[in-house]
Amino acid sequence: MTAMKTASGSSANLFQNLKPYVFIILLQFGYAGMYVITTATLKNGMNHYVLVVYRNLVAAAIIAPFALWFERKNRSKITPLIFFKIVALAMLEVVLDQNFYYMGAKLTNASFSAAFYNILPAMTFMLAILLRMEKINIRRRRSQAKVIGTAITLVGAILMILYKGPVVEFFWTVGRAQHHPAAAAAAAASQGGTMTWLKGTSMLFVSCISWSLFFILQSNTLESFPSELTLTTLICGIGALLSATVAFVMERGNVKPWIIGLDMRLFTAVYSGIVCSGVAYCVQGIVMKERGPVFVTAFNPLCMIVTAIMGSIIFAEEISRGRVIGAVIIVIGLYFLIWGKSNDHLASKKEVTDQLPVAMAATNGTKPGCTVSPTTHIEIPAVTNP
Template sequence: MADRNPCRSLCHGLAKAKPFLAMVSLQFGYSGMYVIAMVSLKHGMSHYILALYRHVVATLVIAPFALVLERKIRPKLTLPIFLRIMVLGFLEPVLDQNLYYLGMKYTSATFASASINVLPAITFILAIIFRLERINVKKVHDVAKIVGTGITVAGAMVMTLYKGPIIDFIMSHGGSHHGSSTSEPTDQHWVIGTLMLLASCCGWASFFILQSFTLKQYPAELSLTALICLMGMVQGATVSLVMERDPTAWKIGFDSRLLAAAYSGVVCSGIAYYVQAIVIKQRGPVFATSFSPLCMIITAAMGTIILAEQLHLGSVIGAVLIVVGLYTVVWGKSKDRTISTTPALTDENKNGTLDFANADDAKSATNFDISIHNETSQIPAKSTPLPV
């Protein structure tokens, strides 16, 4: 029977759409970060300093909200949880971002955003290894997830090994940008940059998996985000002090460097970690990484228009393969969710009971049996005459 209350239906629809809207919004935020970071790196900013300042800003912004809003629900910080947070602070803020920024500097913002499309496949493989995903080769949707992962990896290999001719989508760029030899990295730098981007994806996927496990023991998303940013800031400062000996590299003014640090710190570290934590708790790490193709499309448009970047045929072919494989995986994941939320009433088992898909269905069935028992117990029994 249809719900007669339109407000209730609208609220229910918005609640279902929240994870999708959140992840789509994050892709727009990431796209802006790719372009702004590329501008600051081209102006000579060190990627170590950018990653450090990014998490200084993120810590200063998120920590006050975490201290105030989660003061009553924050779990106790034990040593095992603290060690996990330290590893999380190294995987994404230090390892992933430094490899990513350096790889983007050697390639382009468009190519870097396209390489992130392999992230769901790596996350899916790690989720299987750590038993966050279950695979049954007899089911079509599970086979689709395996095939989609293979296609995604193949697309990443095409992007890595094949560069191809330049594709000019916007003819107005003419020959002034194309004649420049300094804007286009060499083939050697392109391969090294691609390998760094793939290693960055491995670090990011490991971050999602470990974050999923940590949230089960420390279910305070804002506090966890603030602690990750704090650990990333401390470890990033140590790495930066070792790698950057030039004092002038630490200087920052009211320019693209400050904009890159502030924007990426607030949007892509503070807000992104928090939103991803909520989505991971609801839908899992594979779902949280399944929207990266949208980021590639947005960044390609912005990079071509703003940065006058050149797009190669190998990147396009690899990106198309990655998108096809990725959404094959997403289709399989959607079937998983449909099956898991549908009550599975089966035949009576050996004990004469029914199997249910989840605890809510079993609980409702138990309440139903109790109510029937209470009603029948109130019916007076018919008296039978004694034999004479």
């Protein structure tokens, strides 16, 4: 019986330790699907302002019932400061990040836009250090691993952006690229639009900065408003209203872009809303409260690899040697960064364990005129990873 309890406890602990990794890895596959289908939909003429509005309306409508039901008893109070943070989150992620990403992806392609986002972990890490949300002790190996991993990841991302090299042929792309319409359009764009490509890259950079700031602010907001479902609903709802205002101004009241049918445009809005806004914000919030924003963004390079493979198979997008070499370098950097973050988490748990005997000794210590009941309970607060 004791052996069964021990096995059950160890299995539960194993699941608890693996849960953040499983959630974030699955989320990267969801983002990869979004990168591919939205790029194709935008190149086929869908208005990106309208897509942002529909995406977040879908997300708010899907998550709101769950927020009302599961958080009805323990929902945190919305103070003016928290409301201001929620509006700022909606502006950063929904209005700025999504619109600039869609414009950049439309001017480049799915695999390049996903590859460019590999600078996200390094950018988030540097911002977290500046805002003192991430602690660095350069004498410790785990801190050294995080710094080295961030630097390697950044080098790999820059290599992918600056160095193209010859096209790498895979067995599923032999003979397809020159006949595939999407690949032909991409080749024509790359030959005649260097300025267009640079413009798209600059838009992706603005999008990346906005998303990184969103992660930082989301982590901070969850400390005082730990209701992930309600927070997600409010971000998407307010973001949809702000984006609708931007869309009406930019389109000058033209209603034609808003009309969509039962086609790829509707599927893109629903998929992006459910998976990449509704589910993604909730999952990121859950993992972020335990491991911090740097851990969440550290897995972003995995999305690039999945997107490149999917884009190559579905749309015959070319994969150059530079992107393959850069991907290998990024994976190495990712390993260092995750190793450092994992050891941070173990160290924080060890600090809690080490504090327990000290706290008990301090409570049970005898002083003249003081009596302590032997049934005194001591509650040790959880330590959140910086």
